[in-house]
Amino acid sequence: MKSTRATQEPAWVRYGLLTVGLGFLFFFLGLPLVAVFVEALAQGVPIYLEALKEPETASAIGLTIGIALAVLPFNIAFGVAAAWAIAKFEFKGKSLLITLIDLPFAVSPVVAGLIFILLFGSQGTFGNWLSEHDIKIIFAVPGMILATLFITFPFIARELIPLMQAQGKDEEEAAVSLGASGFQMFWRVTLPNIKWGLLYGVILSNARAMGEFGAVSVVSGHIRGETNTLPLHVEILYNEYNAIGAFAAASILALLALVTLVAKTIVEWRMKQETEMLNTVLAPEKT
């Protein structure tokens, strides 16, 4: 009797699966990506560049990147702190905290945006107070940053928690017992250990921040040249029958996504390298 190993499926199964997989990738990812650039360049490169030079488009690009940058320090601080607390300590309500961190994944972005309207809108909880003090949150950039923050904050924590849990707290304990201060321990021991994971989380949350539509759309107010991010700008240009402009703006988003993809691949590769190196160094001790 001939036995087949699990990895030795008949050829038709292997090629069948391959075709389905690649076909899916081609039709659902490859083609739309190509289509964006084809449409954007439909009337030639000069018109494409002209569309990008529109002050409103340039401002949308700036705002999109600006919001992503503004959100970053908050996300890093929160992500590292939350992951630290969850991975290195035992405390009551820990599982509640983990659930809360996942909340933005479960809540629809539009609902997330509406939460801010309910809080800060003129008919909302803090509406009157804000209006009396002439502070604008929603329909202005601060509200858009808040909404983006809400949508993106789980990414870094989610990336770091398993990593820090796997690493355990032995190294930190060793550092402290050798006389390191809390800050020294964090800077010299913890951070070098998590840096690639952190960077990976940063890239993911960044990609999400730049592409976010629903939550930001609700709180933006769509003021052109002021509170219109790229995804919102694409929608409005398309609705105005400005296909070239819409696809030109979309192509910038696609480019930003491609850059993210490349950065992500590099980081993944470095992470893998580092763990392999670590494993070879630690291997003799482990046996």
Place this chain on the structure above:
Amino acid sequence: MTHFRKSIVSVLLSLVASAALADASLLNTSYDVARDVYKDYNPLFQKYWKAKSGESLELKQSHGGSSKQVRAVADGLEADVVTMNQANDIEFLAEKGLVAKDWAKKFPNNASPYTSAMVFIVRKGNPKAIKDWSDVAGPGVQVIIPHPKNTGNGRNTYLSAWAWALKQPGGNDAKAQEFLGKLLRNAPLFAAGGRDATTTFMQRKMGDVLITFESEAEMIAKEFGKGEFEVVYPSLTMQTEFPVAVVERVVDKKGTRKQATAYLEYLWSKEGQENAAQNYLRPRDAELLKKYAASFPAVKTFTVDEVFGSANKAFATHFKDGGSFDQIYVAK
């Protein structure tokens, strides 16, 4: 790239100081295809206002789905003026106390500086010979319209067909409802909005007739080419209004009542009217309407107020839950 750098800086700055900087600027909140009209209108007004008062004004624009836009204004978007494509939307703001109750009387012509009409867009050569509403409801014809219950475009189409059926010999509400039932059965789908309906008709090549604003036909031509379709004017159709209003609460707070009122009044000036005509919207000015007669063929129209009493009444009778549209749909 200065805008680009400027907005990055402004984002970072706004983190430090989120309070609004007060200056002479107006925000005009509009429906989503209003850009072209106001892009050309704004510099005209800026020039006029500079000459009249010496002030230089900054004019900002916000665009989006009409109902979504007024909701944002109600929630605190600081629009000095709203320029919409449906009276219902301004009524909504009036009910919330942001716009004067008698907003429609604050400016001439029901506060609508220009109008448009609902027209048929058919394929080149009009192969199904669609001439009037009866043909749209005829056998073997597919009609593409946005959802009548929740889009302005779809409601206008629905009410146009209703009014036409009423005005036929022996026409009454029961017959009109029956006619709408026939017409809606010819719709293979309801598009999500005006733009979506256009894409369905022009790009996906579905349907024999698309019903939309006369002004939108020109935008379709801009994107898809003039030779691709023909415009057909039915024997009776709705004159659609584009009402404007000052947002009282905002101008009082910002101290911009004078500028905001002038901004809207100037829409009725020769320059403002001519700009509307050049953007394919029918000017109220009779002389200009004659001058641009080539763009605006004579067509018999009715207003919502004439046939249905008011926009709010039309909405309550036909589009509220349990209204005539729902009755037709349950029957179907």
